[in-house]
Amino acid sequence: MTTSIPSIAAAYDEAPVTLLRRRRLLLLGGLLALAFALPPLLGSDYWLNAILIPFLVLSLAGLGLNLLTGYTGQTSVGAAGFMAVGAFATYGLLLRVPGLPLPLALLGGGLIAAAVGWLFGIPSARIKGFYLMVTTLAAQFFLEWVFAKFPWFYNHASSGTISAPRLELFGYNLATPAGRYLLALSCVVLLTWVAHNLVRSQIGRNWMAIRDMDTAAAVIGIPVERYKRQAFAVSSFYLGIAGALWAFAYLGTASAGSFDINRSFQILFIIIIGGMGSIAGNFLGAAFISLLPIFLNHAGQWLSGGHVDTGQLQNLQKVIFGALIIWFLVKEPEGLIRLLRNLAERLRRWPLRF
Amino acid sequence: MNVFLETLIGGLLAGTMYSLVAIGFVLIYKASGVFNFAQGAMLLFAALTFVSLREQGVPTVLALLLTVLVMIVGALLIERTVLRPLVNRSQITLFMATLGLSFIIEGLAQGLMGAQVRALDLGIEDVPLFFGEIMVSQFDLVAAGTAVALVILLALLFNKTRIGISLRAVADDTRAALSIGINLNRIWQIVWAVAGIVGLVAGLLWGARQGVQFSLSLVVLKALPVLIIGGFTSIGGAIVGGLIVGAAENLAEAYLGPLIGGGITPWFAYFLALVFLYIRPAGLFGERTIERV
Secondary structure, eight states, X not given: OOOOSOOHHHHHHHHHHHHHHHHHHHHHHHXXXXXXXXXXXXXXXXXXXXXXXXXHHHHHHHHHHHIIIIISOOOOSOHHHHHHHHHHHHHHHHHHSTTOOXXXXXXXXXXXXXXXXXXXXXXXXXXXXXXXXXXXXXXXXXXXXXXXXXXXGGTTOTTOOEEOSOOEETTEEOOSHHHHHHHHHHHHHHHHXXXXXXXXXXXXXXXXXXXXXXXXXXXTTOOHHHHHHHHHHHHHHHHHHHHHHIIIXXXXXXXXXXXXXXXXXXXXXXXXXXXXXXXXXXXXXXXXXXXXXXXXXXXXXXXXXXXXXXXXXXXHHHHHHHHHHHHXXXXXXXXXXXXXXXXXXXXXXXXXXX | OHHHHHHHHHHHXXXXXXXXXXXXXXXXXXXXXXXXXXXXXXXXXXXXXXXXXXXXXXXXXXXHHHHHHHHHHHHHHHIIIIITTTTTSOHHHHHHHHHHHHHHHHHHHHHHHOSSOBOOOOSOXXXXXXXXXXXXXXXXXXXXXXXXXXXXXXXXXXXXXXXXXXXXXXXXXXXXXXXXXXXXXXXXXXXHHHXXXXXXXXXXXXXXXXXXXXXXXXXXXXXXXXXXXXXXXXXXXXXXXXXXXHHHHHHIIIIIHHHHTSOOHHHHXXXXXXHHHHHOTTOSSOOOOOOOO
């Protein structure tokens, strides 16, 4: 006869964990509900257009790069190149396949980006570290050149730019700020959930083993080369969708120049500042990166009484940016997410510390 | 045939300009394992400082000395504020720190000295010289000569002086060097200062060629394929890599470019580097790393 009553010790062990989990789920659910209900609450489109949409898209791009750099340990400075693939592929699909629904076009764009990412991941089998990083630079410059050079990609437009042909879903028009916001939000929520599960699966654990030491990972029987290429592909899938959203949900009209090397650096900074190898860190990093320029702008205008030299402001911004990155690397190499966790831990124990 | 030779020689000479940038990289990487992305920004900063001093009416020699001084002070500051706190961190962390550093230096350079394009006249006339049928730019010859002189100077520094020998000891085995009493921080300061001075030389030549402006800091992107081909740890490799990239780029633009639409210089060098990497994953003269579990 088996007993159906779990031992007291086991119940005691589990209780706080489930409690914490439930609390976290509630918090997350509340946050999501708020996020989806936000557009009507805000009133003005400025917040959606200038802050929330870029924030969401940059978070997604950060997530994509983090899967490759933070989880698999393959530093890439070609993120924007893969974003460009996603944007131009989605554009091409929407334009050339009549009646293709938007989600499928996005998915297709992501898959094409994944294929290109897989291709540029092939050298990772033989090349490591900085040498590999330079090959991602090759991807960046090559892709930028391709999308600027061949008119087929931008439908022979004289301006060399692409803009969304139609943003609609089941008859709903998504071209309004609120619609574009909800589109970006849905993609981000869905893909974040997938990534969250992915990194806890066998795949994610293999990636992390490779990141920590690929020779050791190979020794314990992980097919290192395959998983590295796979990480490149999955990362590019995310970046591709982020690129499509950047072009159509945020910019509206994009060109190869919208995905230059500075965008790649921006996304790299998001994951450094937010936290390498953390899902939530991307959101913190993206919030930081997208809000800091706005804040500096306002602060500069306030301090100088409106007579601010935009050139000097940009230089100042650069200096502050660089200093912050170094400061983060020195003080908190695990990024904003670690700061947040430390803070949460302190709050939980406050005021009775043990 | 003459066109081919002209393109080839022009490319080789232009390649020495890439080598000049790459040498600064190699120095720092050898001595501290730091992939210094800020080398381009240092180049811009040095050239801008020099030009600004000249505009203030400072005589050339004095301006040069002052710029060298500024670069040395900069190296001391960088060692103190960036490298020392990050000692023993992973190479990727240090690389990202230099990325941040490049933002600071670029912002400072443009904030303090302006963003407009400045002409820099080194007194070298850019006149074509003819060797038989083949035309060579005099400026390119001077640049190549400078690169050669610099390499000889560095080779002497590394092989014949006490400092150079300690530098090589640190590059060879940091821990062993520390244990026999070599001051690591001092070595880093020296290496960054020397890289700054190499940056000044490269900045002056590049600046004279294309004007002193922000795009100078982008030559760093030109130097990366050179490093890949030559290997991160070899000054000779930087020279050979520069020559290969310069020549191949010029030839490709002339012969391959028209076939696929032109404008291929931004990425061609990288593809060349990729091909080399596939054959030799640590570059032509790089050291193969042995990993132990």
